[in-house]
Amino acid sequence: MLAAAVFPCLLATLHGPRAQAPAGQTREPEYRVLLASERVPPASRDAVLRLLPPALERIAPQFPGTPNAPFTVILHVDESSLDSESGRSLHRGTPGFARLDRDEIHLLLDKIRPQPPDDLATVLAHELTHVLLDQFAGPHGERVPRWLHEGLAQSLSGDLYLQAREVDLVVPAKFDRLHRLADLTNAFPDDEYERRLAYAQSFSFVEWLVRARGMAVIREGVRLATHKDGFVGGYARTTNEPILVEYDRWQTWLREESGASWRFMLENSFSYVMIGAIVLAAFAGARAWRRDARARAKLEREAAADAEDPTQPSDEPDEDPR
């Protein structure tokens, strides 16, 4: 009923099952792509249908057994075709979001750009990761922290969200201004800068964790999550170590070994050159001023000497005093 109210012009395209169903049985389709209105160009649907199989092939093996329920990709020309509940899930300016309670991926075509990270392939892979991770987590899906969701979604889609970058973490890490992990469990900040920082932190920490521990350990942490203590509890049971110990190790790595500090220095070298040029110019200006002052003093001394000796004719022509 709600779906009918939400998408009054829904045009459905069903995609067939990936595997052959046994004879006499029809297998539920793995996914379908819907157009939220007739304004959505069919070419966009075709593009999504083309991009979905390789994205699934790449991401689903990270979450064995998924997709374990059909999911839906819904294409919107813009946010005007979102129902109010879905609209609340949308953060301004973002090209897509996943409604995990309904196994839905919503894509806003007016926010899709030709280049990553806001191109169709990257956004689709990002949202697909959210859906498959949630399906993998099963009944405790809502206890998978937001930082793990966003970290894996960015890592597996191959690009960072909101133009966030690891190098942007250097200064906050130096001044102990990174978000606490507990603050990124349920939601990300609304403030644009803090939000971008949250995405960059999630990406960097989760990529580090995958390198340090392996994806299998993270999966086991998700599998052993309970409603009571969530992924953090599941991870501790898997590794016998609290996730906060890993978080501290990551921060040390970020500050001392990641190379992000050097990248930060190199990226800002132009600013340093400018500052250097200004300082040099200031020194040069001071030298020139001192030189002028010395010349002025010399002239004044000579003029004073001339005034004391009136027998000496001046060989200077009369100057207009101006």
Ligand SMILES: [Zn+2]
């Ligand atoms: Zn996301």
